[in-house]
Amino acid sequence: MAQQQVSPPPDLGLHEIADADLDRYIAKSNGVVGLLNASLRGKDSWARYLSWVDVKRGPTGKERIIYGLYSVGSSAKRDIDTARKTAGDKPAIPALDDATKQLASTFEALIPILNEAEAYYDRKDYLADNMAGGKALHDKLVPAAMAFLAARATTEALQNQLKDALDRAELAKIEKAEGKSVRWHVRNTMVLAKRAVELMPSSPKGGADLPQFDATLAAFGSAVRDFDTAIRESGKSTSIDSYPRDILGKLREMRDSIAKGRADNVSYSMDYNSVIQQYNMMVTMSNAFR
Structure with missing residues (x-):
């Protein structure tokens, strides 16, 4: 396959975006x-x-x-x-x-x-x-x-890079107005879910940045626990209640199968596609909380 070498992009420097x-x-x-x-x-x-x-x-x-x-x-x-x-x-x-x-x-x-x-x-x-x-x-x-x-x-x-900066700014704006409300936890969980899905290995046979995936998966796991707690304590429900933990559970199963060398290409591909479908559905459902 013909490939074009692309230099790493520069840092946009957007570490903080004002509400205005x-x-x-x-x-x-x-x-x-x-x-x-x-x-x-x-x-x-x-x-x-x-x-x-x-x-x-x-x-x-x-x-x-x-x-x-x-x-x-x-x-x-x-x-x-x-x-x-x-x-x-x-x-x-x-x-x-x-x-x-x-x-x-x-x-x-x-x-x-x-x-x-x-x-x-x-x-x-x-x-x-x-x-x-x-x-x-x-x-x-x-x-x-x-x-x-x-x-x-x-x-x-x-x-x-811009999307990461916008996510941080939107979370900060919500927290300033509402504290770490259910809406804040929805947005925070969505941000980390996106990163975890993007870093999800497309194949069980290597070629992925597993340390970075593991770190992101750990952060996503913490966010999902906090999300579940916030939902439970609020006494309310959202349209995405079960999606984050379902996606987290499947990602952890996939990572475990890679670590133990038990993943075959066919079943792993089915799991990979299932996570993508669940994530896309979660994105659609979460729009009500933006």
């Missing part, structure tokens, strides 16, 4: 997230291409299966334009603003190539031209995709 600026930072974050979500289609299309093409050699027409690529819909232009606008809005976050603009430009440049390629392979033109068109598209696609993937990786890493 919170909404403006959230608006900037929403613009970046919209672009990242839209550009997932470009990332998925490239992955589909890699599933059947040797990138160094390019398409030959002799591949066992020719899958083609995915196109990107016209709605992506709205997300590109919105991200460009929010990148220029105040307050400025230079590193993230520049990365967002770069992602918008590289994604915009990649889209017509992906769409042309999808149409070429759908028409099976390669059967009529001996893959000449596919080879020409490959020469345009690879540099455009590499630039896009590098820009996307940088933007996503910087956006994660």
Whole structure:
């Protein structure tokens, strides 16, 4: 697989966000997230291409299966334009603003190539031209995709820094107004659940940062205990009451199976997907408490 080396992103320096600026930072974050979500289609299309093409050699027409690529819909232009606008809005976050603009430009440049390629392979033109068109598209696609993937990786890493700062600011705002209320515990648990799920090993056979996962899992466990206590003592219930402990329990089972070398790929993959589904449902349900 062709890979683009990406340097570690700079520290945004957003260690504290004032209450008065919170909404403006959230608006900037929403613009970046919209672009990242839209550009997932470009990332998925490239992955589909890699599933059947040797990138160094390019398409030959002799591949066992020719899958083609995915196109990107016209709605992506709205997300590109919105991200460009929010990148220029105040307050400025230079590193993230520049990365967002770069992602918008590289994604915009990649889209017509992906769409042309999808149409070429759908028409099976390669059967009529001996893959000449596919080879020409490959020469345009690879540099455009590499630039896009590098820009996307940088933007996503910087956006994660902004999201962490926003989470801290939102928690501080709630605590200032309500103390460590049930709503505070919901938000705190959601923040730590997100980190734990993101660090969850995708495979039981290594390749993950297990020490970092273990530390995050311990913090998540503490937050879930505090969340359960707050719910019990409040005498009230929320729409996500059981989700945090269910996710925590499954993550601990998965970590235990890795430690004991008992995890097989099939069952682990099922558990992994189950955690993702539970987490996504919890996110949807928790929106009532934002």
